[in-house]
Amino acid sequence: MLSLQGYGPSILQGTLLTIELCLASLAISMVLGITTALAKLSRVRAAHFIANAYTTIIRGIPDLVLMLLLFYGGQVFINQVGPMLGYDDYIDINPFMAGVSTIGFIFGAYMAETFRGAILAVPGGQMEAGYAYGMTRFQVFIRILMPQMVRHAIPGFGNNWLVLMKTTALVSIIGLKDMVRMAGLAAGATRMPFTFYLVVALIYLILTSISILILNRLNKRYSVGILRGES
């Protein structure tokens, strides 16, 4: 019933690109998220202000609008700055980079909220004990804070990851050859749009299902030794 008319490999290629995109933007969003969370909790007022403005604005604007702004706006920006640096050719933005940086930038804001909550969930006495042992701030962060905040961060992190994966579908709009775009091309050629978009939907479903399985295992792993109330 499900004949892909020879377009299977190209869809698969698109799937690979989608996965690369997911992982690359996840990495960026994690770095941005941690940095922003620490800035939000810092005593430096400027850092605090910038971090709050970043998370509020990003979470108030649709992903698609941000993506179009960064993609088209970035194109204009680079071509304005390029000549100033003595680079005269027209510069095309690599859609992959545009997609990765936009999605990373957007989800950095969501990750920041998750990490902030997780950091606050670690009892302050733990850090104090670390300092009492003479650990530096960095050591306390790596040895005391990080291992304990992971457990509190996993549920929120998991949600963000699932939303991030689905958001990557938007890159097809800015011309990236991800699996949605590939399905669109195949659909146009074969006149079977339903079949191809259904295949893509099912691939997304498989990716999210695998993620949920892994996240559940991680959650279990990091909750070892935590006693729960019994009903």
Add this chain to the structure above:
Amino acid sequence: MNFSIIADNIGIYFFGLKNTLILVSVSLSIGLVFAVPLAVLRTSKNILISGPINAYTYFFRGTPLLVQMFLIYYGMGQFEAIKASILWPFFREAYFCALFAFTLNTCAYTIEIIRGAIENTPHGEVEAAKAAGMSLYLRFTRIILPSAFRRALPTYGNEIIFMLHGSSLASVITIIDITGAARIINSRYYTPYEAFITAGAFYLTITFILVWLLKKLEYRWLAHLRRE
């Protein structure tokens, strides 16, 4: 940056605003109306009842809204049966397809939100209702649902914002919502900053108003949890 272009074309943004508000409010209302009974059925122990609803929410929560919209807008034309049926005038319209996709999507999320709230009803409340001799129907309408709605409100508020942002996808299938207006301005004048920053400002404003309204609503609905 030159915002006078925007000032000259602000009409199209307000036209887009109208479409965005219609798409969001209609899909959210229809989605909510269907979600409540389906969420109740979803908590059923009979797998023949809860199974199909579970499959529906799993599919729509696990796939991107964009793909769902494409499946309906582009996909339906693949079937001669639909093309020949009386439904075709609807599925030919981008507006209807967007509305249909958004409704199915938000309904799936809402079902899970309400189900979670129902399942978190304190056991004692249900027991007390049973002890008072209430039927299943009375238990749901008087005890379980009112308290479940209260508990669901904060999460449902997130879903409203999520739908507002999701509605920007309508611009991909030729509908002129706020994002669509920005795309028209950008392609006409090649002014990406002005066009999309204005759209962002529109969305940000709506988001802030919604958050403020939801806070007020929570203040009223969750009055019993207020700490004085």
